[in-house]
Amino acid sequence: MLRSGYLAQNSLLAGHRIFSRAAASLQHLAASRGRANYQRSSLILSLQRTASDGPINTEQLELSDRLYSYLLAHTPEPAVLRDLRHETALRHAGRERNQVAPEQGRFLAWLLETLGARRIIEVGVFTGYSSLAMALALPEDGCLVACEKDEGPLQLARDFWRRAGISHKIDERTGPATNSLEALLEEGGADSYDFAFIDADKRSYQQYFDLLLQLVRPGGVIVVDNVLWYGRVADPKDNAKNTVALREFNAQLLNDSRVSISTVPIGDGIALCRRL
Numbered sequence: 174m175l176r177s178g179y180l181a182q183n184s185l186l187a188g189h190r191i192f193s194r195a196a197a198s199l200q201h202l203a204a205s206r207g208r209a210n211y212q213r214s215s216l217i218l219s220l221q222r223t224a225s226d227g228p229i230n231t232e233q234l235e236l237s238d239r240l241y242s243y244l245l246a247h248t249p250e251p252a253v254l255r256d257l258r259h260e261t262a263l264r265h266a267g268r269e270r271n272q273v274a275p276e277q278g279r280f281l282a283w284l285l286e287t288l289g290a291r292r293i294i295e296v297g298v299f300t301g302y303s304s305l306a307m308a309l310a311l312p313e314d315g316c317l318v319a320c321e322k323d324e325g326p327l328q329l330a331r332d333f334w335r336r337a338g339i340s341h342k343i344d345e346r347t348g349p350a351t352n353s354l355e356a357l358l359e360e361g362g363a364d365s366y367d368f369a370f371i372d373a374d375k376r377s378y379q380q381y382f383d384l385l386l387q388l389v390r391p392g393g394v395i396v397v398d399n400v401l402w403y404g405r406v407a408d409p410k411d412n413a414k415n416t417v418a419l420r421e422f423n424a425q426l427l428n429d430s431r432v433s434i435s436t437v438p439i440g441d442g443i444a445l446c447r448r449l
């Protein structure tokens with residue numbers, strides 16, 4: 174979108190128009206992500222930490238709306254993914270927040286490229302933003318098993334998979350994801366996947382994780398979305414079912430000797446888990 178190569182092909186005027194449209198779109202995106210919850214007093218925050226086992230660097234980068242817009246402007250996003258965001262906002266108004274953010278989609282794609290992943294699984298597809306971002310990063314003979322229970326948003330996902338020319342890489346599994354993952358195991362899929370992404374109902378995360386640990390090969394990676402849950406996991410007063418489920422999942426993950434983990438505060442927080 175804002176890439177110099179792209180702008181260079183257009184006249185300065187056209188470039189200006191593209192920039193203005195993209196900037197407006199990015200501002201809208203930044204504003205619509207519930208980032209008002211973040212403190213805005215400065216770019217660098219000094220936090221009161223509760224860690225008691227030694228000095229730590231307490232300087233944290235705060236993503237203000239302005240800095241987030243800058244980040245988006247420096248995140249490559251193919252036009253087909255940007256169009257899918259817009260189409261999702263039109264057809265599934267109010268549910269756009271279900272989608273991973275562009276920098277997360279790019280991160281997942283980059284990770285797959287870096288790992289050289291060929292066979293991957295997604296749990297929770299919605300209108301297909303993350304699946305499309307990931308499928309674009311797979312080789313021509315790669316395969317993404319797309320698990321989704323809701324037929325409604327899948328229709329848009331299919332349109333865009335076709336439009337992007339990656340439908341042949343998608344193995345669609347409609348229905349409750351636990352059934353789909355169990356079916357993959359019955360089909361002999363144990364230890365045969367390079368990567369999995371969990372982004373569905375929070376109370377089933379542990380179940381998905383345990384099944385995916387059987388499907389992903391040793392050395393393979395499972396990425397889990399929403400582990401910081403918009404900050405709610407750290408709020409002792411928040412005992413909503415999803416918050417409690419994510420808190421329990423995070424606590425279990427910390428002591429799970431089957432994986433090596435790193436939790437990264439991108440988007441709503443993701444846990445990167447490598448199967449040992």
Ligand SMILES: C[S@@+](CC[C@H](N)C(=O)[O-])C[C@H]1O[C@@H](n2cnc3c(N)ncnc32)[C@H](O)[C@@H]1O
Nearest residue numbers: 272273297299302303321322323349350373374
């Ligand atoms: C947060 S959205 C996924 C967003 C998607 N990863 C993206 O970036 O566009 C979660 C999706 O999980 C699906 N889901 C919820 N419970 C499910 C289940 N038990 N089995 C399969 N899919 C489920 C929902 O229908 C919804 O579409």
